[in-house]
Amino acid sequence: MFDLRALYQEVIIDHNRHPRNCRRLDSADRIAEGYNPLCGDRLTVYVKVHEGVVEDVSFEGSGCAISVASASLMTEHIKGKTAHEVDQLFARFRSMVTDATPTEEGLGKLEVLAGVREFPARVKCATLAWHTLKSALSNEHSTVTTE
Amino acid sequence: MSVPSYSITAVNDADHRPELAARRQDFPILERCVRGQPLVYLDNAATTQKPRAVIEAMARYYRECNSNIHRGVHTLSQEATERFEEARVKVQRFIHAAHSHEIIFVRGTTEAINLVAQSYGRPQLKPKDEILITAMEHHSNIVPWQLLCEQTGAVLKAVPMNDAGELLLDEYVRLLGSRTRMLALTHVSNALGTINPIGEMIDHAHAHGVPVLVDGAQAVAHMPVDVQALDCDFYAFSSHKLFGPTGIGVLYGKTALLEAMPPYQGGGDMIKSVTLTKTQFNDLPYKFEAGTPHIAGAIGLGAALDYVQEIGFEPIGRHEHELLRYASDRVASLHGARIIGTAREKASVLSFVLDGIHPHDLGTVLDCQGIAIRTGHHCAMPVMERFHVPATARASFALYNTPGEADRLCAALRDAQRMLG
Ligand SMILES: Cc1ncc(COP(=O)(O)O)c(C=O)c1O
Numbered sequence: 001m002f003d004l005r006a007l008y009q010e011v012i013i014d015h016n017r018h019p020r021n022c023r024r025l026d027s028a029d030r031i032a033e034g035y036n037p038l039c040g041d042r043l044t045v046y047v048k049v050h051e052g053v054v055e056d057v058s059f060e061g062s063g064c065a066i067s068v069a070s071a072s073l074m075t076e077h078i079k080g081k082t083a084h085e086v087d088q089l090f091a092r093f094r095s096m097v098t099d100a101t102p103t104e105e106g107l108g109k110l111e112v113l114a115g116v117r118e119f120p121a122r123v124k125c126a127t128l129a130w131h132t133l134k135s136a137l138s139n140e141h142s143t144v145t146t147e
Numbered sequence: 148m149s150v151p152s153y154s155i156t157a158v159n160d161a162d163h164r165p166e167l168a169a170r171r172q173d174f175p176i177l178e179r180c181v182r183g184q185p186l187v188y189l190d191n192a193a194t195t196q197k198p199r200a201v202i203e204a205m206a207r208y209y210r211e212c213n214s215n216i217h218r219g220v221h222t223l224s225q226e227a228t229e230r231f232e233e234a235r236v237k238v239q240r241f242i243h244a245a246h247s248h249e250i251i252f253v254r255g256t257t258e259a260i261n262l263v264a265q266s267y268g269r270p271q272l273k274p275k276d277e278i279l280i281t282a283m284e285h286h287s288n289i290v291p292w293q294l295l296c297e298q299t300g301a302v303l304k305a306v307p308m309n310d311a312g313e314l315l316l317d318e319y320v321r322l323l324g325s326r327t328r329m330l331a332l333t334h335v336s337n338a339l340g341t342i343n344p345i346g347e348m349i350d351h352a353h354a355h356g357v358p359v360l361v362d363g364a365q366a367v368a369h370m371p372v373d374v375q376a377l378d379c380d381f382y383a384f385s386s387h388k389l390f391g392p393t394g395i396g397v398l399y400g401k402t403a404l405l406e407a408m409p410p411y412q413g414g415g416d417m418i419k420s421v422t423l424t425k426t427q428f429n430d431l432p433y434k435f436e437a438g439t440p441h442i443a444g445a446i447g448l449g450a451a452l453d454y455v456q457e458i459g460f461e462p463i464g465r466h467e468h469e470l471l472r473y474a475s476d477r478v479a480s481l482h483g484a485r486i487i488g489t490a491r492e493k494a495s496v497l498s499f500v501l502d503g504i505h506p507h508d509l510g511t512v513l514d515c516q517g518i519a520i521r522t523g524h525h526c527a528m529p530v531m532e533r534f535h536v537p538a539t540a541r542a543s544f545a546l547y548n549t550p551g552e553a554d555r556l557c558a559a560l561r562d563a564q565r566m567l568g
Contacts, residue, residue, distance in 0.1 A: 039507040040537030064505035
């Protein structure tokens with residue numbers, strides 16, 4: 001059997017079972033909804049930005065283990081970052097889950113999602129939260145979808 | 148390759164089964180491995196695998212008589228035309244249509260329904276007219292009608308269903324009103340497996356003067372269809388769900404209705420004569436077959452029909468029914484399992500969710516063991532909404548599946564529960 005543990009690492013399973021920052025953020029000044037029609041995953045990302053820096057971030061929603069864990073890990077990772085830094089991080093994250101020769105450095109704990117690369121059908125699950133975050137930061141008030 | 152054995156407990160050994168098990172060998176793809184394991188293909192509602200007879204009929208056409216049809220006087224063109232038209236007659240016999248000109252070759256179910264919506268519906272619908280569908284339709288039997296409603300001001304209504312996934316026939320009768328102009332419903336639900344009582348429903352519709360389109364995409368691989376006995380006005384299906392190639396499908400329509408309808412697309416083959424000011428349309432079925440069709444596809448479909456008829460729907464139906472019951476019992480016995488779609492009359496589809504595990508994760512875990520199922524909304528988002536789930540996992544069976552494969556499915560589901568639950 002293909003080693004599924006490369007995809008579903010303990011950290012991912014833990015973040016799926018006990019997602020961090022999984023709540024509504026009443027003080028949020030940016031909100032966006034993300035939807036992956038392929039699997040029915042739906043997320044809302046809440047962000048509070050202060051002086052160009054992500055002061056707080058949270059998410060709500062339902063989805064597969066990969067999308068929930070990715071959202072949870074993302075919220076842990078981006079607090080204190082500027083929108084520009086978040087963009088760069090997303091670019092590197094996307095490269096990690098899609099490119100044959102990715103640049104993983106600087107992704108820290110997010111690297112547990114590298115196994116997604118072997119499952120092209122799951123890339124959208126891993127990037128849904130990031131797309132939604134990006135839309136929140138650029139203050140587009142529409143629902144983003146991964147299609 | 149090891150063919151999963153039939154000596155599984157709780158399945159009684161009807162004598163047709165060894166004969167069907169031998170049929171596995173007709174499908175070359177079933178010999179392959181996926182991620183190091185023999186493929187267990189349980190996504191037949193999405194598309195079925197193709198027997199050697201179909202693959203070869205298509206290759207033979209390309210090898211022996213590839214050419215365009217209805218056009219050339221040369222030998223190849225005549226041979227190709229003959230094989231293409233032979234396929235039409237095979238379809239006619241398969242669904243028991245009165246005439247071969249009632250068989251229109253299209254790309255698939257989706258195109259067939261769009262054709263009826265635009266050619267039959269659009270010219271005659273008025274604002275506030277009603278089109279009736281059901282709550283369990285595939286998007287391809289919803290969206291064409293929504294587009295038509297936008298174009299004409301007609302209103303779309305849907306027959307609701309109960310928690311088992313059965314249509315509420317009282318509601319259906321209530322919804323059939325003086326403004327209803329069309330009933331379009333699925334024969335078998337792709338998301339739930341429900342077999343609808345279409346015969347009875349067609350009779351009711353006709354009593355109100357309402358014509359009926361039946362979406363047969365999920366029915367034709369599992370049960371015999373007799374369009375004259377049903378008395379449906381249109382019947383649509385796709386070849387690829389019936390062991391034939393993709394890119395070809397069938398719209399059956401009653402002669403009188405088809406004759407009264409304007410063409411769907413304009414082009415070559417669908418005309419008798421063209422001047423720059425006026426065109427005289429061709430006779431049925433060519434009026435609806437503009438352009439060069441999928442010739443090899445039609446021939447492949449013909450071979451697929453020969454193939455299933457040679458086996459017969461009696462053994463196929465019995466086998467699939469027992470397999471569905473066996474697999475359903477096994478899945479239902481898993482901790483936290485909920486089967487979505489528990490109609491009394493079901494065909495071949497086992498939709499389910501497992502507590503705490505998203506179907507998409509199940510799909511990946513199963514794929515790693517070489518088991519192909521479908522996860523998601525199955526192009527039936529209103530059905531998901533009705534059952535309050537974002538998605539389901541769906542195993543769907545065909546004549547070549549075995550109880551041993553259902554066992555592998557359940558073992559893999561237990562692995563997923565251990566890992567992710
Ligand atoms: C019930 C039903 N109707 C229509 C379709 C559409 O068929 P196709 O995509 O071949 O046009 C499908 C298959 O996906 C189906 O299951």
